[in-house]
Amino acid sequence: MAQQNMPGYVTTIERFILERQGLHPEATGDLTTLLYDIALAGKLIQAHTSQAGLTEVIGVTGTTNVHGEAVQKLDLLADQIIINLTDHTGRLAVLGSEESEEIIPIPDKYPTGKYVLLYDPLDGSSNIDHNVSVGTIFAIYRRVSEEGPGTLEDCLQKGRNIVAAGYILFGTSTILVYSDGHGVSSFTLDPQIGEFLLSKSNIRVPDKPKYYSANLGYQRRWSEGVQRYNDWLTSKENDGPNLSLRYTGSLVADFHRNMLSGGIFYYPGEMGHPKKTQGKLRLLYELNPLAFLSEQAGGTASTGRGPILDVQPTELHQRCPVFIGNTRLVKQAVGISPT
Numbered sequence: 001m002a003q004q005n006m007p008g009y010v011t012t013i014e015r016f017i018l019e020r021q022g023l024h025p026e027a028t029g030d031l032t033t034l035l036y037d038i039a040l041a042g043k044l045i046q047a048h049t050s051q052a053g054l055t056e057v058i059g060v061t062g063t064t065n066v067h068g069e070a071v072q073k074l075d076l077l078a079d080q081i082i083i084n085l086t087d088h089t090g091r092l093a094v095l096g097s098e099e100s101e102e103i104i105p106i107p108d109k110y111p112t113g114k115y116v117l118l119y120d121p122l123d124g125s126s127n128i129d130h131n132v133s134v135g136t137i138f139a140i141y142r143r144v145s146e147e148g149p150g151t152l153e154d155c156l157q158k159g160r161n162i163v164a165a166g167y168i169l170f171g172t173s174t175i176l177v178y179s180d181g182h183g184v185s186s187f188t189l190d191p192q193i194g195e196f197l198l199s200k201s202n203i204r205v206p207d208k209p210k211y212y213s214a215n216l217g218y219q220r221r222w223s224e225g226v227q228r229y230n231d232w233l234t235s236k237e238n239d240g241p242n243l244s245l246r247y248t249g250s251l252v253a254d255f256h257r258n259m260l261s262g263g264i265f266y267y268p269g270e271m272g273h274p275k276k277t278q279g280k281l282r283l284l285y286e287l288n289p290l291a292f293l294s295e296q297a298g299g300t301a302s303t304g305r306g307p308i309l310d311v312q313p314t315e316l317h318q319r320c321p322v323f324i325g326n327t328r329l330v331k332q333a334v335g336i337s338p339t
C-alpha cells in the first residue's frame with residue numbers, strides 16, 4: 001500500500017513545503033522557514049479571532065489606519081504577531097503592511113535576509129463584529145536591493161516577481177492557501193493537533209462559473225462600460241451558465257469561494273469618488289497575491305485594462321481596479337474600465 005494511502009497518513013504543511021523545496025534550485029531553506037513562520041502566525045491569529053466575541057479584543061481601537069478606516073483591535077494584534085514572528089529571523093530585508101504607512105525595517109539588532117514580505121494582516125476586519133470570515137493575505141518577493149536594510153524599491157515590485165503568495169481564511173475552519181509558483185494548495189488547521197494538514201493540491205478554477213461578486217450598491221458610480229458589463233453578466237447575451245450573486249464584503253472569503261466554485265469578483269473604480277477612482281482594494285498586499293494565485297489556478301486577474309501582475313507599483317498603498325476569476329468572464333471585462 002502506498003504510504004499516502006496508509007491509515008492515519010497526513011501531509012502537514014511542513015512536510016509539503018519541505019518536499020517542494022527542491023523545486024526552487026536556489027533554495028537555501030529560507031523560503032521554507034518563512035512559510036512556516038506565516039503558518040505559525042496563522043495559528044496564533046486564529047486563536048484570537050476564534051475568541052473575538054469573548055475577550056476585550058473585539059471592536060475598534062478608536063484609531064484609523066493610513067486609509068482613514070477604523071482599525072479593529074484584531075488588526076493590530078494580527079499585524080504585531082506577523083512582525084514578531086518574522087522580523088528577527090534573518091530571512092527578511094523589509095516588510096510592508098496595510099497597517100503601516102511606511103515600510104517596516106528590520107531592527108538594526110537583527111540580520112537582514114533576501115526576502116520581502118508584503119501583507120494585509122487581517123483583511124475584511126470590519127466584518128469581525130458580525131462573525132463574518134476574515135483573512136490574512138501575503139506576498140513574498142526576493143529583494144532587489146543589494147544588502148543591508150531593505151528599501152521601498154524592494155516593496156514596489158510588479159506582482160509578476162512574486163516568489164510565493166497566499167492567504168489564511170479564518171472562517172468555519174481556518175484554511176491556509178498558497179502557491180510557490182508551482183500550483184495552488186490548501187491546508188486546513190486541525191485545532192486538536194494545531195497543525196495545517198493538506199486538504200487540496202493543484203487547485204484549479206472550474207471552467208463552469210457559479211458566482212459573480214461585486215458591491216452593486218455602488219453601480220451608479222461605475223463607468224458606463226462597467227455598468228454594461230455588470231448587466232451583461234446576467235443577461236441573455238451571456239451564453240454561459242447562470243450566475244448567482246454572492247458578496248460577503250470580505251475579499252478573501254469571496255475570492256476563496258469563487259476560486260473553488262468558479263466565478264468572478266470585481267471592484268471597479270468609482271467616478272468622482274475622492275478616494276476610489278481606482279477602486280478600494282490595494283495592489284501590493286491584496287490584489288497582487290490573489291492575482292498570482294488566480295493565474296496559478298488557471299484564472300485571470302485584470303485591472304480592466306491589463307493584467308494586475310504587470311502593473312508597476314508607485315506607492316506602497318496604491319489602489320487598483322480589479323476583475324478576477326474565470327478567464328472567459330474577466331476577458332469580457334477587459335477594455336471597459338476607463339482607468
Ligand code: P6P
Nearest residue numbers: 123124125126215249250251252
Ligand atoms: P465594500 C474589507 O474592508 C475590504 O477591504 C475587502 O475585504 C472587501 O472585499 C471590501 O473591502 C468590501 O468593500 O466597499 O464593498 O464594503
